[in-house]
Amino acid sequence: MATLYVENVPDELYEALRERAKQKRRSIAAEVLTMLEENVPTVRELKSRREFARRMKLLRATTSPAAGPFPSTEEMQRSDRSR
Numbered sequence: 001m002a003t004l005y006v007e008n009v010p011d012e013l014y015e016a017l018r019e020r021a022k023q024k025r026r027s028i029a030a031e032v033l034t035m036l037e038e039n040v041p042t043v044r045e046l047k048s049r050r051e052f053a054r055r056m057k058l059l060r061a062t063t064s065p066a067a068g069p070f071p072s073t074e075e076m077q078r079s080d081r082s083r
Contacts (some may be wrong), residue, residue: 017031
């Protein structure tokens with residue numbers, strides 16, 4: 001596993017990071033690692049996102065299996081009120 005060193009971190013940013021780690025009961029290193037995992041996508045994550053986008057595009061391109069026009073929301077509300 002690689003090691004990452006960061007120099008010249010502004011004091012205000014470091015204090016905010018330290019406070020965030022303290023609130024979550026983590027070390028600063030563990031908090032930074034968690035933030036990186038949540039915000040920097042890996043090759044596998046990017047591949048997964050592309051696959052998801054491709055599947056959504058296919059879904060949008062398919063037509064609904066139900067035939068015929070559907071009532072508008074106003075028509076459905078009127079129908080419900082008349083019951």
